Amino acid sequence: MNKFNVKLGSIFLTEGLITQEQLDRAMEFQKQNAGQLLGEILVKLGGVSEKDLAIVLGKQFNIPYVPTKELILRPSDSETLLKLIPEEIARKYAVLPLSLSLNYLTVALSAPGDLILLDNLRKITDLYIHPMIATKSDILAAIEKFYGEGGMLKSAMAASYKTDDRGVMIKEEAAEESLGLDNIVASAEKAPVIRMTDLLIRQAIKERASDIHIEPLHDRVKIRFRIDGVLHAVPSPAKSMALPLISRLKIISKLDISEKRLPQDGHFRAAIDKRDIDFRVSTIPTITGEKMVMRILDRSTLELDLSKFGFEDQELALIRKAIHKPYGLILVTGPTGSGKTTTLYGALSELNDIEKNIITIEDPIEYQIVGINQVQVKPTIGLTFAAGLRAFLRQDPDIMLVGEIRDLETAQICVKAAMTGHLVFSTLHTNDAPSAINRLIDIGMDPFLVISSLIMVAAQRLVRKLCPKCKEAYKPNPALLPETFKPESRVLYKARGCPECSMTGYRGRAAIFELMLLNDRIEELVSRKAPLAEIRAEARKAGMRTLEESGYRKVNSGETSMEEIIRVTVTTTS
Secondary structure, three states: OOHHHHHHHHHHHHOOOOOHHHHHHHHHHHHHOOOOOHHHHHHHOOOOOHHHHHHHHHHHHOOOEOOHHHOOOOOOOHHHHHHHOOHHHHHHHOEEEEEEEOOEEEEEEOOOOOHHHHHHHHHHHOOEEEEEEOOHHHHHHHHHHHHOHHHHHHHHHHHOOOEOOOOOEOOOOOOHHHOOHHHHHHHHOOHHHHHHHHHHHHHHHHOOEEEEEEEEOOOOEEEEEEEOOEEEEOOOOOHHHHHHHHHHHHHHOOOOOOOOOOOEEEEEEEEEOOEEEEEEEEEEEEOOEEEEEEEEEEHHHOOOOHHHOOOOHHHHHHHHHHHOOOOEEEEEEOOOOOOHHHHHHHHHHHHOOOOOOEEEEEOOOOOOOOOOEEEEOEHHHOEOHHHHHHHHOOOOOOEEEEOOOOOHHHHHHHHHHHHOOOEEEEEEOOOOOOHHHHHHHHOOOOHHHHHHHEEEEEEEEEEEEEOOOOOEEEOOOHHHOOOOOOOOOOOEEEOOOOHHHOOOOEEEEEEEEEEEEOOHHHHHHHHOOOOHHHHHHHHHHOOOOOHHHHHHHHHHOOOOOHHHHHHHOOOOOO
8 A cells, every 4th residue: 555645544534634434435446546646535525625635735744834814825026936937837737936035946736745746846947946735726726816817918028028148138229110100010910919918908907907008218118007096017018019019009999000199099899708898098199109098997897876985874865965956056076087977977877767868978978878868079070068068958958967167158058057947967177175166256157156056066086995805903193193183993994915905905996075065154155255265164064074084984984094095185274
């Protein structure tokens, strides 16, 4: 009888994991199925779990076991490790390189008794192998993450650089701009460029990016993903790949690849992992080449339920009361990327039914909503916000959404519609809710018309939520906290970082709001053009919670960090 099997079986028995009867049945099964390992047979027959097997093998060979919960199965230096053990070897033998120290390579494997495998790894890497043991399923899952699209993207980017015989990178000369159109098209259609484009897009979606930035510089190409509102650098290709990569994306976006002197806008749709995803593409000319930004619009992740937007119960009641008014003007304010359009879509979605005629005019249309008539602004043919609104009033609308109030004419038509029986939604770019009133007056609106039509102004921001897997509790120093913050407990939470959140400490975003409803006192202040500070103070007296205060509630609940609220909010004078 195999001594290895005897020792392994006795450990299982000693540990109380199996009975003698189970061991005898497994040994008999092995006799009839030559080549199968005893441990694998015990797992297959249901005697022990994969984890039990890994722990017992670790004891038998005196090799440390790697538990999944410690997240050790995540290579530390992927650029180097990818080259040491190729993907096909890792998948074939279920081995994962973990770290490199001097001449020792630490690897995770599930078959520590396979001396031939260990010898082959030593020959392949020319390094001493330091094995650690893990379950085969854990290793294969880690391989999927390590060698998946992220690893393949890094490999594809690294392969774009030219090196000499010693492996030293050769400095490139920027000569691509002189290529003829035929050569540009040919280079954009080459397999490495197509593969790199596909991997870049897939990796961005996998990491939940909302935008991809491709920026050619003098000596390199900078690629960044915007994830949860913050830009993060990703592996970048050689400078020589800038033109083919951008040209490839321009081709699929139906843009003119011969035009590099003027900004261009395009779009395309792709089915990725059974999800229809829209891409909005924009290019601008810079002194170092065309810069491209791709906005990723994943309709499968669009949430249009107002109750899930992050409103407090009182805030949700206020906004629902406002949007169910039969007529009037409701404004949402904030900088670009603060979620204004999503909030308006949520309001329209709640109001959307067969009895209402809802029309929108947008630039651009972010998402298509079934049952709502959406119109895209086209200034080149005269279809502006104002022109579209004038046409809307002849379309018997109940509810209208105007993407943005940019000028006096648009503001006047919105106010007129709101005063003649229509419910009108729109956005403004202001830092807080009270500033929206001053903004309307600054562009030429009569204060009387503003207060006669305006129902509510909602200012909002998006803050990153702490990763639930790794957020860390701490006792803050009161001297370092904002004076206006009132902690509700002795413990707050801060970002730490783990593989689940790509080491950022944050995962996903939530909205914070500042809701201002007009009352008689505010209307009186607006009519006599009172200073903004007075309007803000009166709104506070009426119960308006500022953006900072809304954010502080999420800090106290452990949903986000104080650092994130300070980063996002604009401090206003109370």
